[in-house]
Amino acid sequence: MESETILIKNTTIIANEIKKGSILLEDDRISSIEENLSTKDADTVIDGEGKVLIPGLVNTHTxxxxxxxxxxxxxxxLDTWLNDHIWPTEANLDGGLCYVGAKLACAEMIKSGTxxxxxxxxxxxHVAQAVDESGIRGNITHGMLDQGDEEKRKAEYKESLRIIDKCHNTADGRIKVSLGPHAPYTCSTELLSWVRKKASQLGVRIHIHVSETEFEVKNIIDTYDARPFEYLDxxxxxxxxxxxxxxxxxxxxxxDIIKERGVNISHNPVSNMKLASGISPVAKMLDKGINVSxxxxxxxxxxxxxxxxxxxIAALGQKVNTFDPTVLKADDVFKMATIGGATALGLSDELGTIEVGKKADLVLVNMKAPHLAPYRHPISHLVYAANGGDVDTVICNGQILMQGRKLLTLDEKVVLGEAEEAARDLLSRR
Ligand SMILES: [Zn+2]
Incomplete structure (x- = not known):
């Protein structure tokens, strides 16, 4: 079979060194980066003039x-939010609604460069189906909660294994499945031990919430006489x-435990601020050499x-929290959102930087806008001045998912219409 090629020309490539150039994609990989590449043999040519090319962003917790x-x-x-609003509404979800919600999320992520x-x-x-259709890349986990209930625990094991069996490494390898125990305060030690054993056996990863609130830390100390990461260790x-x-x-x-065990962190500053959970000591963790995404x-x-x-917001949060504007610089936070995320998902050989041989997961961000002028250091502009609406073109696994802000794999109008209807349906079930 002939390979499909895409050439992006005249763009500013945000790689190890920031430079003007052209990049050739062959099927799902980056095959060449040069100052000037001939457009003659490329199946598709994209003009990157006035735009910067960045690695596709990696959102490590959603x-x-x-x-x-x-x-x-x-x-x-958080407590009222979960117990009185989120959990009672979630109880009425079904596969069809989750599919529609996931498709809306895929559209939103593509449109903002993830x-x-x-x-x-x-x-x-059902989520995997939306991911498959949208062309994006995702690591999915069934969220497991047993609250100490044995029947529930067995059902969670069964569902987790079913999803791994059905979805792991599907959609041309774009979809991976991990095990997802919700948190140490909602899962029994028995469940967590089973997850650890199964993950090692099956070679899948683990995705868990840990130490989100001070309340949770107190709860774990009361129950296990240790702080959350100490207990998990x-x-x-x-x-x-x-x-x-x-x-x-x-x-x-x-x-120190996190560093020693090589655990990866996903920092979620907006959610932590909105629920007033606190501000994670990210600058300190990065100083210790912990991978924070x-x-x-x-x-x-x-x-x-x-x-x-x-x-x-990640950068601003660290500055105000430490009263030190020099912490978490633009370059550091840009790495967290790209190679840090790829590392956290065990995909640093494939994703997270623009290099020959890596997957063709790339994003062109338009720099010709009033809020991005005058053009200076592109990473400063990306972190402090740009927003998702500046993303122009998105490529994942060598497939163009959006060009000129038009979604190509999803029909945006249909996705929005279905989402409105699904939300109405969901609330009418309460
Ligand atoms: Zn969460």
Whole structure:
């Protein structure tokens, strides 16, 4: 079979060194980066003049189908928000609704430059269908909760294994499946130990919320006489294949454990600020050499999935938290949203930087706009001045998903119409 080629010319390539040039994509990989490449043999040519080319952004903690719950309940404490609003509404979800919510999330992510995400939710084979159709790349997990109930625990094992069996490595390898125990305070030690054993056996990764609120930390200390990461280490749960979302309240000892075990962190500053959970000591964790990536969390607690906005808020949060404007510089936070995310998902050989041989997951951001003029250091502009609406073209796995802000794999009008209807349907079930 003939290979498909795409050439992007006249663009500013944000690689190790920032330079003007052309890039050739052959099927799903980057095959050449040069100052000037001939457009003659390329099947498709994209003019990158006035735009910068960045690696596709990696959102390492989200819940796609929660887009249907966007704006449903704001300005509440986490406990009330979850118990009185989110969980009762989620109880009425089904596969069809999760599929529609996930498709809306895929459209939103593509339109704001995300090409890879890490999800935890329910009805994940329906979510996988949306991911397959949209052309984006995703790591999905069935969220497991047993609250100490044995029947529930067995059902969670069964569903997790079913999703791995059905979806892992599907859609040309774009979809991977991990195990997703919700959190140490909602899962029994027995469940967590089973997850650890199965993940090692099956060679899949683990996605878990840890230390999101101070309340959670107190709860774990009361129950296990140890802080969350200490408890997880005591049961031999932690390893390099673990991604811990939030991690707002790690002690110095816990940060040492995180570093020693090679655990990856997903920092979710907007969600943590909106629910007033606190500000994670990200600058300190990065200083210790911990891999910290960036996530938006679900659209119900953000309320969007814009990784460009998330980068800015991550940087601002660290500065105000430490009273030091020199911490978490634009370059550092840009790395968190790209190679840091790829590393956190075990995909740093394939994604996260623009290099020959890596996957063709690329984003062109338009720099010709009043809020981005005059053109100076592109990473400064990307982090502090740009937003998701500046993303012009998105390529994932060598397929163009959006060009000139027009979605090519999804019909935006249909996606929006279906989402409105699904949200109405969901609320009418309460
Ligand atoms: Zn979450």
């Amino acid at each position: 819940h796609l189908s929660m887009t249907l719950l966007r704006g449903l309940a704001d300005d509440l404490v 090409t890879t995400f890490n999800d935890m939710y329910f009805y994940m084979d 005591n049961i031999d749960f932690l390893d390099q294949d673990v991604l811990a979302a939030h991690t707002v309240w790690p002690s110095d000892n816990e940060m 960036l996530g938006t969390d679900g659209a119900a607690s953000n309320n969007n999935m814009d990784m460009l906005e998330e980068m800015k």
